[in-house]
Amino acid sequence: MDAFLSNVDWPEIGIASWDTLVMVGLSLLFSVLAGLPIGVLLFLTGKRQLLEQPVAYAVLSFVVNVLRSVPFIILLIVMIPFTVMLIGTSLGVAGAIPPLVAGGAPFLARLVETSLREVDRGIIEA
Known part of the structure; x- marks a missing residue:
């Protein structure tokens, strides 16, 4: 088992894990x-x-x-010019956040709308 894990660059794994958590956290916040x-x-x-x-x-x-219907990899590629204009790069942690938000926010929006529609109308009017 030690021979299997001897070539793992543990500091790099830690950095990559932290980058992933930052991407997920920031994209969730903005979504x-x-x-x-x-x-x-x-x-x-x-x-x-009401409106x-x-x-x-x-x-x-x-x-x-x-x-919601666009596959994420296509959304990622289509958003490269917008991401470069907004962030300055399409690479790394910062470059991944705008496509993640564009992919996640519509799902959350539909979830919020559906959840609000399930609330009894009398409760909303009160």
Whole structure:
């Protein structure tokens, strides 16, 4: 067993693990900050809701559905120019965060909208 693990660069494993945790943490934070308001807006602009706006709901719902359906590797490649413009690089921890947010926020937005729709209407009006 020692011979199997003798070639492992443990300091590099530690650095890579930390980088992964930073990417996950920051992308989760920004996905929540983007997805939560989008999900609430989707709910509020839906049918028979406080701010019913069929056009706004249709546009926002379309964008969310498109971003949810795009495979992540394609989203990652398509977002390279935007990521370079925003962050300055498309590589490393910083370069991975915008595509992760663009991939995660729509899922969270739809989850928030669906969860709010499950709440009894009488509770919301109170």
